Amino acid sequence: MSNKLILTMTSTAGLALATLVAAPTSAQAAVPHCTNSALAASLVHLQGAAGSQVGDLRLTNVSRGHCWTRGYPGVSYVGFGNGTQIGRAATWDAGAVTTITLSPGQHADAPIRLVNVQNYPASTCRPTPVDGLRVYVPGSTLAKFVPHRTTGCRSTTITTIFVRPLAR
Numbered sequence: 001m002s003n004k005l006i007l008t009m010t011s012t013a014g015l016a017l018a019t020l021v022a023a024p025t026s027a028q029a030a031v032p033h034c035t036n037s038a039l040a041a042s043l044v045h046l047q048g049a050a051g052s053q054v055g056d057l058r059l060t061n062v063s064r065g066h067c068w069t070r071g072y073p074g075v076s077y078v079g080f081g082n083g084t085q086i087g088r089a090a091t092w093d094a095g096a097v098t099t100i101t102l103s104p105g106q107h108a109d110a111p112i113r114l115v116n117v118q119n120y121p122a123s124t125c126r127p128t129p130v131d132g133l134r135v136y137v138p139g140s141t142l143a144k145f146v147p148h149r150t151t152g153c154r155s156t157t158i159t160t161i162f163v164r165p166l167a168r
Contacts, residue, residue: 031101034067036142041135043148044109051116056109057163059137061102070099072165073110074136077152078145079129086130086152090161097165108166115160117151126154138166
């Protein structure tokens with residue numbers, strides 16, 4: 001394993017740990033963390049842009065009370081009608097990580113970029129139809145499914161999804 005790969009894995013793991021376990025402020029201590037069941041996921045504002053689609057991955061509070069969230073959602077393509085991951089999971093683009101308190105019905109958005117797989121040689125990418133996105137809300141090990149039929153790369157050497165941290 002190369003030093004660059006180890007550094008990337010270590011940095012990503014450290015960022016994930018810091019993002020998911022950061023202690024809430026005293027004001028947030030009375031407000032629970034947003035669980036997987038408290039948030040609905042959707043893709044909004046998708047539009048074409050120079051070899052990609054850009055938009056927002058929206059997490060909406062569907063619970064009856066306030067909750068807080070922070071950080072990056074986990075995102076990957078899934079397909080074959082059974083939730084099999086297609087290709088590499090999303091890369092987290094740099095951005096400010098903030099804690100967001102959501103009232104019922106409020107949302108936070110994570111900017112997302114979905115790269116057009118035709119940008120890569122078919123022999124390297126191995127284009128594969130996908131059913132949508134598997135989304136992990138920050139701090140959860142349970143996933144949500146967001147329908148989005150497109151084509152992904154079956155290869156795990158190419159990153160085709162990039163996501164930034166949740167923001168208002």
